[in-house]
Amino acid sequence: MTGNDAYYGGVDPRHAGGPVSRATFERDLVNMILFDDRILLSDSIFFNNPTVLEHVRAARDAPSLFEHAIMRGIVTPTVREPVDSFADIARYVRRYELLGALPPGEVEELAARYSVAPGQFVLWxxxxxxxxxxxxxxxxxxxxxxxxxxxxxxxDETWRATEWLRREVIAEAVDVERGRTGSGVRRGEIVKVVARIMGVLPYDPSALDTHAVFAAIAEHDPRREAVRNFFDWIDDLWHFNQASAFSVKPQLSAANPGSLALVPSPGLSSDPQPGAATWQFTAEERIPRFDVLMALGPNRLFELRDYGHEWAAASRALVNLPPDTPPTVVDTMRQRAERSLHEYARRINRATRAAAPKELLIVEGAVNVASAPVVTAIGELTAWRMSLVPLHSFLSIGAFGWWAFKFFANSTRKDTVQITRRPAGIVEFPTSPRA
Structure with a gap:
């Protein structure tokens, strides 16, 4: 898929809510590969994320799915100074004391694994x-x-409780940065000021992150909740700032839904642009669970991605219709986008059925007959990991009664994904709840 639908990733592993789980990370990665053009990630994300390290190590000697996404240009690193390789980034990670960097040995391990095409780095x-x-x-x-x-x-109460953070802490961080570079402010410096005031500043500043600071604050401290809200706000505003600088859409974590109110709207500008598109496309489709898709292997997964050109073009054409487009035209374009997305989902489903063992096909057949409930909560995917059931077990299903059939029917290996495509603004897919 190609086009101008890149977004700036907002899955910050060092968020006050804590790192996302490996399952959440891999689910979002699979969904991004199948349904998005590309994602821009800050240089720090590649080296401060223990979940990424776990994902990469699980692939052992073969490139992980994340590494494949980097090599294919779907994941694009953004860098704060010119570099030729990830090894160059690793060298300045410690020099800049980037927020929450992993230990040096793990940074070097990841730098040695990552591979990127020349010229793929995007300079801040x-x-x-x-x-x-x-x-x-x-x-x-x-x-x-x-x-x-x-x-x-x-x-009002939340706003008052965070006043010292919003005003005094930011002012102090600005003073520090003014003495260092002359202007601006760094998110890492803001976090350091909070850590010092709260008495939890670590010995090694490079190990600092919002999650570590928040976790170190005593639970009975009346300022704790204010710090959490403040960290959510500065994190989401940081990601919005990055996205707007690169003229792409921000994908925010929404760990604290209240922080979304702080993000300027609409789109990447504080004011609508003349003639800007206003249409939105939202649809739900059932596709195999992310671990079933990952089992296909990276090459097959990227082959499936290539089948998404038609739906991506159709949905892009819909959301970019002029605001004065006749309703009949909008409905026609919407139906075309929905049909092409449905066909794309069918291709994905067929690919997993073809690759699945015979026993799994029988279970899926039962699911289709029983019309198992659809998972509607975005991101809250089923945790079923049922064992494969031999064919002869199903031959005696009548003896178990209806309850047994219903049990197998609900043990589905599919989940519902909701896709929202907008011409600009917050990307609502994929979402990344903390786990």
Whole structure:
């Protein structure tokens, strides 16, 4: 799939809520490969994520799915200085004391595994710290809760409780950065100031991250919840700042849904652009669970991705229709996008059926007959990992009664994915709940 549907990844492994699980990471990775054009990731994400390290090590001597995505240009690293390799990034990870870097040995291990085509690195625009400071000032500096946040999950009490963080902490971090570079602010410096004030600053600053700071704060400390909210806000605003700098869509973690109210809207601009598209495409399809898809192997998974060109083009054409498009045209385009997505999902399902053992096919047949419930909660995927059942077991299914049939029917290896495509703005697929 090609086009201008890249987004900036917001799955921060060092979020105050803690690292995502390997299952969550791999589910999002599979969904991204199948349904998105490409994702931009900050250089730090490649070296501060214990979940990524676990995923890479699980592949042993073969490249992991994440490594394949990098090599194929679907995952694109963004870097803060010109580099020729991941080894170059590893060298400045420690020099810059990037937020939550893994121990040096693990950083070097990952750098040796990652491989990227020449020229694939995307250099950060200049004055990123200035842009971030402007965003923080605009969204967080009001002494009272701004009317624009009315109706959100942020209330007056939460806003008052975070005032010292929004004003004093950010001001101190700005002073530090001004002495270092002359302007702007770094998220890592803000976190360090909070850690020092809370008395939990680690001996090694490079080991610092929002999750470690939050976890170190005593549970009875009345400031703890304010710190968590503040970390959620500065994290999501940081990701929005990165996305807007690269003119792509931000994908926010939404670990704290209230923080989404802070993100400027619509799109990547504070104001709608003349003639901007306003249509949205949302659809649900049932596809095999992510671990079933991963079992196909990276090469087959990327072959399946190639079948998604038609639905991607159809949905892109829909969301980019002019606002004054006649409703009949919109309906026709929407139906075309839905049909092409459904056909794409059928191809994915057929691929897994062809690769599955005979026993699994029988279980899926029972699921189809019984119309097993669809998982509607995005990201909260079923945890069934049933053993394969021999054919002769099904020959006596009548003896077990209806309850046995229902048990096997509900032991589905499929999940529902919801895909939302917008012309600009927050990408709502895939979501990444903390696990």
């Amino acid at each position: 625009p200049e004055r990123m710290g200035d842009r971030y400071l402007h965003l923080l000032t605009t969204q967080l500096s009001d002494p009272v809760l701004p009317p624009r946040y009315a109706g959100s999950l942020i209330d």
